[in-house]
Each structure stands twice: as C-alpha cells, then as structure tokens.
Amino acid sequence: MENLLTIAIGAILVNNIVLTRFLGLCPFFGVSTRLRNASMMGFAVIFVMTASSIITWAIYQYLLIPLNMEYMRLVVFILVIASFVQLTAIFVRKHSQRLHRAFGIYLPLITTNCAILAVVLINTMVKEYSLLETIVNSVATGVGFLLALVLMAGIRERLDLADPPGAFRGLPIAFVSAALLALAFQGFGGMLL
C-alpha cells in the first residue's frame, strides 16, 4: 500500500505523463495552441481517464481474472475507453460547436491515446492498485496532463509573437520548448513524501 499523497504527487509531478513518460503527445501538441482549448482538453482527458479506470478496474478484477482471460485486456480496455470518448464527444458537440471544431481529430483520438491506456494498464497490471488508489492515480495523472497542456499552451501563445528562424517555426519550436520544459521537470525526480 503506497501512501495516497505519494501516488498523487508522483503522478502529477515526478512521473508526469507527458513531460517524464512522454505519453499522450498527440493531443499535447495538437490542442496546445490556445489556452482555452488546452484546459478543456485537459478536463476531457481527466474525465475519460478516471471513468474508464474505474470501469476497467472492476472488469479486470471481477471478470477477467476469475475467468483467466487477462489476455483479452487490451481489447476490453480500449472498448471501455472508446465508449467514454464517444460519450464525451457527444457531450462536447451538443454544448459547444466551437470547442468541437477546436478539438477536431484529437477528441476521437483519445480512444487510442497511449496516456489513457497506459494509466489503465498501470492501475491494473503494473502496480495492481486498489480501487481507491486507482481513482487517485487516474485523477492525478489527468491533472498532470492538464498541467503540462496548460503550461505548453501558455508558452505557445507567447511563441506566436516570437521570431524563430524558418526551420524552427511552428511545431519544431513547440517540441524544443516541450523538451526544455521536460528538462526543468527533471527537478522533481526522486521526490518522495
């Protein structure tokens, strides 16, 4: 049993899903051009991540393990994640056309987002967390994703005014900024509470 606070700090800062594990990079670069869209994307990911973690945890513990069908986990997990993504997509389309356009392809892409699948797998396979630990880890990982996304959006809005050389304009300088941000986040390495 790990301390819940350790799990939370670990998932938000020490093992930040984007800046330390380098997962979920597609939405990280795809939707970080504007701060508003970035924070909305962050909240969407927190929702999908938490909801699918709870459902997959239950399915894994009470269906797959008793039936010795762990090998089916990837298929089942992605199906669960896809359902929640579809739910989010319907909700966003109903409530904000503008946001729906801004998310574009990146919202359905959460389905195969490695970040969410990674969290689900960490919860069930790698760490074998209890339900409470699973919820804490999923929410914290999502908050870490939101933090990275919002930081990146702030930086990219400022970079709009910068004057990088031609080869670095646009996505390349965003990658360079993300790399330097990841360098800075190494300062959290080894932090234990």
Next chain:
Amino acid sequence: MKEGTKLVVSPSPHVKDAISVRGIMSAVIVALIPATVSGIYLFGLHALAVIIASILSAVGTEFVALKLMGRKFVMDGSAVLTGLLLALCLPPTVPLWMPIVGAAFGIAIGKCAFGGLGHNIFNPALVGRVFLALSWPALMTRWVTPFDAVSTATPLAKGFGSVPIFDLFVGNVAGCIGETSALAILIGGAFLIAMRYIDWRVPLFYIGTVGFLMLFLGQNSILDASDLDSLVEVGKESLFHMFAGGLFLGAFFMATDYVTTPMTKLGRIIFAVGAGILVVAIRTVGGYPEGVAFSILIMNGFTPLIDRVIKPRVYGTKRGFVGGG
C-alpha cells in the same frame, strides 16, 4: 531638413531614455565582478579558465547561430552575460569542454532557436547548466574545498551544521565557482537594485520564502523549539539554507532576467514565491541536494501563464482602490 521641422510619426513609447540593452548587460556584468573575483580567488586559475571558455563559447555560438539564421550579429553583451552566469554556477573542477558544450547548448537551443534575445522562454544559462547536470551528473558534482582543493561535498549535501554560518556567508566553503560567497553576490546585487536595473522584490521574496519555510520544514522546526537555544538553532538553519548553494546567485541574477520572468510587480512576486517553494520542496523531499536551477527553470515555464493572468494596469484606468472615487 532642419531639426524641428521634421515630423516623426511612430507608435509608442514616445519618451525615450538612453538605457540600452548593451548598457543593462554591461551593468549586470559589472555587478558580477565581485562574485567572479571571489570565485577565482577561492578556487584558483582553473576557475578563470572555465569562465573564459564559457564566455568565448557563448559568444562564438551566438555568432555562428545568427550567421546561419541569416541575421546580423550584435555584440550586445547578452551572450557574454549568459556565458559568465553559466560558468559561475559550475563546479570549479569541471573539465574545460563542459562550459563550452553547456554554453553552446544554452545559446543555440535555449535562445537562438527561439529567435534570439527577447524571445526565449527559458533562461539560457540555466538551460546549459541543467543540460550539463543531467547529462554528466558525476562530473557536475565533484566539489573541492577552497584554496587547497581537497575533494569534499557541498554544505547542502552534508547538511546543516557541517560548516559555520560565517564561512557560508563569505564563501569559504565548497560549491560552484561564483555561488559560494553570498557576500560578493550581495554587493553586486545591491548595486543593481540601487541602479534600479533589477526589482528588489524578486530576491527579497525568493530568499525570504526559502528562509521562512525552512523555519518550519528544516531538521530543527520552530514548532518543536522549546527554549532559546533551540530557537537559535532554528534561526541558524534557516540562515544556512538562505546562504548555501546557488540561492543568492539565482535570486539576484537569474530570477531577475527581464526576458524569462513576469512583467508585472505582482507577477514577479508570484514567480519569486513559487521558486522559493520549489527550492524548499526539492531540498527537503526531492532527489537533489540543491534545486535553485530547476526552480527558476520551472517558474520560467509558468511565466507566460502568470503574465496572462496578471496584466499591467492600462494607463489612465483606475489604480486599484487608491483614489477610486
């Protein structure tokens, strides 16, 4: 055309001063002379070689990068300052290729790739320093005592009580070339504050936050202090954490960088307090003995958000509650 008949149409600012980038950079470099001299005095000629190598590499890299970008190279002193700052936060034992590589990385990736001075998000000297620290951790943690150069650990790695506070203040301890002497940095920093080149709030709130939190979170907590002696110990430990490591150099010369820190006074206070909290967090529960470089880099990443939330008052609008009639 005669002067006075010429009508100049230009966007604001209309009132101009003689302050230039070159002037500010020169002042900061002058302010770093006490720290530089004390570093060379304490750690010998190799420290001087490290400083020269770092400055030459920074200027050379900027020259080459700007040429490749097809832009004009201006000797505005910013690259000299980056090189000097990087050298001052390196251990005195580093082989000479390290300042060269670090300064080149900091200038090329941390500054020129973003479009040069004024566009970079992160402090180039710290980008170089953290790059070196993460790439060659063993070489970046070889410390020696001043004067006789015997291998030892830094006061922060050894912990509170390992060195007298007075030695820590004047710099007679192991550490980075220009970081050990809080006194020398204070002299330069006071000069910059007196000349109004840097905001006094940043070092005050940065160092103050570290000192204040260490009253509670150090080995001797003020909450456990029962008598006068233990209170003195708590105060001493707080002073120890303020003077040890790179906090003074970072607070006066890196957290006050114009480009990579917030524009408003309130924003700069938030920056300084945030960096202070990060330093305490890294020193007490983190994986490194020292966290000044990381704390400033992380807060550099937060700077665009701080500037977005805290905006300068538009001239002519109400000034808070003062005179709000």
